[in-house]
Each structure stands twice: as structure tokens, then as C-alpha cells.
Amino acid sequence: MYIAGIAAVLVTMALTLARAFMGPTVYDRILAVNSFGTKTVLIIALYGYFTGRPDFLDIALVYALINFIGTIAVLKFFEYGDLGRDRPSQPDDI
Amino acid sequence: MKHAFSLFAVLAGLWILLSGEFQTLLLVLGVISAAGVCWLALRMDAKDGEYPVVNVRLLRLGRYWLWLIKEIVKANINVTREILRPELRLSPSIFRVPADGLSELGQVTYANSITLTPGTVSINIKDRHIEVHALIQPAADDLQRGEMVRRLRRLEPN
């Protein structure tokens, strides 16, 4: 049954990756990374149960924290750093 | 001082919960690291010594959480139905809801609760109003009925 959950998360990872590749704005990509972090937390937790070793939850916990801090840091940087001052939000040309 | 003590208690409790070990050496290490984090936090907080004093009655908070979870489940089902509709029929809108009669912590809770329910995202807080982006009309109507803010006002310590 865990494998069904893992499969669902893997499929969603693929969808999120597609969004991260396509953009089109920078914010879409940040959203995709943030969302990807949640899925990583889920897959690590599920995999721990799948192999019968729930000790992996510690890493999932650390990821849940780091993901949030990372997103906030990136956003803060994006808003107050020197990034993107010329073209803040137009679809970034790829 | 009260703040430092409660922080220490929370950190030490967290250490024990996460480690699950009760040897003397490890407990001492835990106490030392909790105290160290406390010291750092106090040093960092020196500039703005404003702590939200938690004297909300826990029972009411619990009841609010239960209600919020129910709302989140309902909103999730609605949004999922929109996602899986063969052709999209979204009606995104932006509007403002009043957040008066709430403390600062209350406003944060309100904004976070709005965002936590899918279908509505709070995008800005300006002069005691919260700007909300809603995905579909029912979600927007639900929020504008003001049930959530009424429940939050009842949580406010007077």
C-alpha cells in the first residue's frame, strides 16, 4: 500500500518538474521548488515505512524545516537583493 | 525571564521527544544545547522584546482548529473538483475582507487560515484589511460571509 502512495508522489514530482521547467515566471519556479520540497518530505517518510524503518522521519523533519527557510530566503533575496531589478516578473526568456 | 523559561521547556521537551534516549550523558547534552539555543534566542530578541503572550483558552483554540480542518477538507474537495473538470471554469477574483477587532497575532492567524484553505490565498495585509485572491466564486462567498473572522474574534483574549 505504501508503494501506491510513493507512486502518487513520484507522478506528482514529474508534474511539478514539468512546471519548474516551463516557468514561465520566476515565481512559478519558486512555487515548484517549494512544492517539490513537500513531496520530498512525503517520499522520504513513505519510503521509511516501505522498508520498515521509520527512523528516516528525522530527515523528513529536517527537510520540512529547510524547505520553508529556503523559500523565504529566496523570496527575501528576490525582493530586496539586486536580482531582477530590471525585469522583475516578465516571463523569463528561456 | 518567563519567556526564556517557557522556551527552554519547549526545547528540552522537543529534545526528549525526538531522541527518545534517557541516558544521563545524553540528557545533560540535551539540557546544554537547549540552554545554548535559549541564550542565542534571547540575544537575538534583544532588539524587539515583543512576545505574543499566549493566554488563549486552549479548549477554544482546539475547537477552532477542528472547525478549520473541516473547512480545509471541504475547500480541498471543491478545488480538486475544479482541477479535474475537463474544461476549466475558473472565476478568479481579488477582494478585501476586514480584519478589525483582532490583535496582531489574531491577524496573522486569520491570514494563515485563509491561505491554508485552498481556493483562497491572502496576498496582502493593509490597514486592518486582508487582500484575498480567490480561485472560485463559492470560496470567495464563503470567506466574505465572515464566519472565520467571527470565530477568531471569540478567541481573542480580552
Next chain:
Amino acid sequence: MDIGSFLINAILLVFLAATAIAVARLQNLFAGAMLFGIYSLLSAGVFVVLDAVDVAFTEAAVGAGIATILMLSTIALTGIKHESIPIRPLRSLLLVAVVGAALIYGTFDMPRFGDAEAPAHQHVALRYLQQSGDEIGIPNVVTSVLASYRGYDTLGEVAVIFTAGIGVLCLLGGSRRRRTDPADKS
């Protein structure tokens, strides 16, 4: 490794490769930095599936956290677009192929994955695993190896990293102050 873990690992590796190709093809550096965040999340997933939990832990802190911030700081100091320089695809391809082949050749001498007879599992590892609990009294074997059996080595390592960190902070923090000062006066 059973079939389920193998499949999960294979899928994660495909995602990893796709992300790497996307990073290489992107012109926008900010988007590239974001994709690197996904890359390190994925590689941490691979590490977990390969049972290297402590490496995954490090990847979480360094790859997803600090590396992204460092890359963004660099972009802030340089620019968001990378200049397209004329490359000679054939020569690069040849170089990559030769280096890749050498690396793959190198793996032929390595013990098979999960081999109990591998040299790494023969000498001190057994003793660490069996007796470190009594000898050191720390439940996590990796911690007792790093902080006790190999304590001096770790101390030196930490000193190097600490110095490097201070150096980076001096470089990045110092130049930012120089850049913002004239703007404040104007």
C-alpha cells in the same frame, strides 16, 4: 535491493538527469539556481533509497539550503543572464565521453553494491558497529565515529570549513556594503 526500491531509485535518477539537462539548457541563471534546488532534493531522495541517510542529511542542509543561497548571492553580484559564448560541441562531447568512460572504467574495480565482502566492511567498521555503543555511549554510530574515533580529523575538518565560511562571508558581505553605499548617498 528489492525491486520496489530499485524502481524508485531508477525513477528518481531519470528525474535527476532531466533536471540536469534542463539546468544546462536554461539561459536564465535564477531559474537555473531554482532547478539546482530541485536537483539536490532529488539527489537526497536517491541517497535515502541507497541507505546513505547521513549523506542525505548533509545534502538537505548544504545542497538545498546553503548552496542555493550562495548561488543567488553570486547572481546578485554578477548578473541574471549568462553570456552565450561560442562553444565547440564536438570537442566538448569528446572530452565528456573520455572522462565518462574513464570514470565508468574506474567503477569496475569497485566491490558490488551491498557486497558484504567489500573492504569497507572488513576492518574497523565491524568493531564500530558492534562495540561503539559500549565504548562511547552514543546511540548513533556515525556520530561516535566522527566525533570520537576520528575526533581530531573532524576538528581539523571543521576548522577548515569554518575558515572557508568566514572567507565567503567577508567576500560577499564586504562587496555588498561597498555597492550599496553610493546608492544611499545619492
Next chain:
Amino acid sequence: MQLLLDAISWICLLSGGFFVVAGGIGLLRFPDFFTRLHAASVTDTLGTGLILLGLMLQSGFSQASVKLILILVFLFFSSPTAAHALAKAALHGKLVPFVKR
């Protein structure tokens, strides 16, 4: 009893997986950034919540459950904050939401 718990936890895992995938589809399908934000929050709230609840039911009253609850609490506090920060940053960056009147 154990069978009942197992059944409930399986239902949680499966429906959680369903909502996770639904969020992913929305993330890909929705027309602009602000609408995608709503889709991502489906994954973050009900999808994650149900999967972690299913795992909790599997491990019962144990340290693993405590960790799962902590993960859930962290996610429930951090994900709306991150979403709000993203929306605000996008608005600040002059990204115009697509609005139907």
C-alpha cells in the same frame, strides 16, 4: 481492530495520494501563477495531511507518530506563510493576477 486500523490507514494513504496528484495536475493545468498557488495548496494541506495521518495510524502510539505530528505541524504553519510570501512577492514584482469579472 488491527484490521480496521489498517483499512483506515490504507484509505488515508490512497486518498492522500489522490489529492497529491490532483494538486500536481492543477499546478500544471491552471492558467496563471496565482491560480497555481491554490493547486499547490491542495497538495500541501489535504494530500500531505492524509498521507501523514495514514502513516501515523500504521505506527500507532510511538515516537514515529510524534515525529509525524511534528512534520505535519511544521508544514501546516510554514506552507501558508510560504504561499503568502510568494503571492506578496509576485504582486510586489508587478505580476498581474488574471481576474475574471
